[in-house]
Amino acid sequence: MRKKAIILLSGGLDSTTVMAIAKHEGFELYSMSFFYGQRHSYELNAAKNVAEVFKVKKHLVINIDLNKIGGSALTDDIQVPKARSLNSIKKGIPITYVPARNTIFLAHALAWSEVIKSFDIFIGVNAIDFSGYPDCRPEYISAFEHMANLATKTGVEGKIRIKIQTPLIKMTKSQIINKGIELGVDYSLTHSCYDPDKGGFACGLCDSCLLRKKGFEEAGFTDPAKYSNTA
């Protein structure tokens, strides 16, 4: 029987590349997306399309109540920062940080992993071309993995260790794009922008768009994302 992997799938460039890597490694694919009161649903649609293209065994969309908790430009009515320099993106923790988001996502994946008996949870965190979010760093991932093995029936029974797989964590954005293209990823399926317009066109100016555009430039490929005229 093939080993099962759960992939946290936002529909963005990173998680789609992670999906391709898990497929390449021979896992049976289960994907999980979250509706957490984010400002738009384009990324959820992108995730659904990616899941279909990769023929996942099951794609779960989980609702979470982060908008009741608030505290982020991605869930509250706070303006998304635009046109920041790459230096300032890499300094400090911006207002787009969603408190404990990856912990909440991974906790749900952990629950599902117990039910379907998957012991490999893939997440597309990256600590190189990133916005300084604390829950994208290797030391955080190790601590979550350690906790996961104490939290669960799987961990307590002790036969199999749950692994949080982070294949992109030390790659630059252009290395990620090169890897994805090597594995045949169609990046036109993906959505990265924090603040798209009503037609779903990317703004080209938020941190996420800026990191993506720089990645494609450095990799030497054309970014198939559709940007609005103002970008």
Add this chain to the structure above:
Amino acid sequence: MRKKAIILLSGGLDSTTVMAIAKHEGFELYSMSFFYGQRHSYELNAAKNVAEVFKVKKHLVINIDLNKIGGSALTDDIQVPKARSLNSIKKGIPITYVPARNTIFLAHALAWSEVIKSFDIFIGVNAIDFSGYPDCRPEYISAFEHMANLATKTGVEGKIRIKIQTPLIKMTKSQIINKGIELGVDYSLTHSCYDPDKGGFACGLCDSCLLRKKGFEEAGFTDPAKYSNTA
């Protein structure tokens, strides 16, 4: 300014006692309950009543999508075990275990703690008179606390350490009840049963009822819970 505490409040005996302890320690109280597709809503009503009696600053009820994930008698259509001996309750992990439930609850509390700047999260876990759930043990709680301090802005900025407070973890059920009564808790507000009847009467036979009844007997107090005639 008074320090803020977040209390995970199920409306049961343990979490209500924890609320009384946090109040006694002088914290400003914030409580959080979860609707996770459990079989009944009596415990959520109990939690709401407890929050009112303790005059919490804010009571949040968070919806989580555990029924999409399944895998437990408390969220799936699986029968709750009845009339087990106390020895068998303490052996192994029963079907009422909800995969990664405390991790999901604590992850939400962690998110809220960042937003309201509370650094003390109280949870009524107990590793003595309990059902063998892995996510109630001290080693799990320590691992979560360590992870929490790496996951968050608070943890990264490093001035204040987030604490997961578990005042009941090494107490017997009768010690918990004695403590609560000493602090003036009205246990008639609380609901413990996994499988109440349609009138909200406790079954008296599930693990949770059996542990509660034994606790009141040993503490020498009358249990104010309403049990159905079959109990």
